[in-house]
Amino acid sequence: MSIYQHFREEERAFIDLVLEWKEDVLNQYSPKLTDFLDPREQQIVSAIIGTEGEVLVSFDGGSEQGERKRALLYPDYYEVGNEDFQLSYYELHYPSKFVTVEHPQVLGALMSLGLKRSKFGDVLVQDERIQLVIADEISSYVEANFTSVGKAKISLVKKDRTELLQVQSEFQEKTYTVSSMRLDVLLSTIYNLSRQKVQPFIGSGAVKVNFKTVEQPSFECKADDILSLRGFGRSKVISVEGKTKKDKWRVIVGKQQ
Structure with missing residues (x-):
């Protein structure tokens, strides 16, 4: 029975990528960290890797209710910790009394820096507070170049995981x-x-x-x-x-x- 029959035709390329990741872990006997995956991609990874083989998978995007998460594929002997997911957390400071900054504007500003969407996770918005979850490997670049959203000047303040906004989609x-x-x-x-x-x-x-x-x-x-x-x-x-x-x-x- 082909694994592809459980998925849509347009998902084949991603399935092949997941199978490559799995093979890498088996051959190198060490963990493999992915970029941020959307919920459907996470479903596909979970279905392919399963829960009882030589390779296991965990996901983390900063919080349990997060939407976009990085996947860590790892050998069954490996003990997973938060640090394995290499996440950085920031809060945007901007003149909220004078300007309004919204979720789509933040995404657009990040993309205009030449970043792939897969390098940053959720943009968390609660009232006037806005936080970002991004991959460690682009954190220095973002700190140096992410200085405005539209006409609003912004600054980034590094946050701890425990300070993330708890935003739930109902x-x-x-x-x-x-x-x-x-x-x-x-x-x-x-x-x-x-x-x-x-x-x-x-x-x-x-x-x-x-x-x-x-x-x-x-x-x-x-x-x-x-x-x-x-x-x-x-x-x-x-x-x-x-x-x-x-x-x-x-x-x-x-x-x-």
Whole structure:
């Protein structure tokens, strides 16, 4: 039985990468640390590595409820500690009385420094406080170059892991009945929009499934998929309950509050 049959076609390249990481650990008999992975990538790594083989895996992004995390693949003899994940934590100081700084602006400013998204984890926002989790290997570069967000001048203050904001994303569950598991059908139902309005959003790159842009309205969604529609928020297909007597799908969806 092929391992690929459990995953989507477009996930094959990442699966091959995970298998390479596993092989590296087996051959070198030492741990392998990855960049930050999104929740879907973490699921794939967990499924491939499992919990009982010669190679094990742990994840850390600074806090238990963090979304983006680094993975550490390691031989079964190895004792894992927080320091193995090589994380740095910062808080942004900016003139909050005069300017507003929001999550997308922070992400944009970091990306404009030429950094890959996989080198930094969650951007934590609580009221006017903003914190970053980044990979140790880029910390010096970020400290030297991350000096503004838009027109706002900022400074970075190093933080300890214990000082991280505890920000939780809550999903409100609701059951929907849909004619199919197509992406445009689900988004139309979840966000109470017509399919004619949803389809241009999809075509223009405003929709992501499992943190990857999807531009095909006919894309087939599955349980555990995380959907996001720019400007409308995020939702998760928690489970597909089967078909009704009228041959429609009953799905339980969590909608982010």
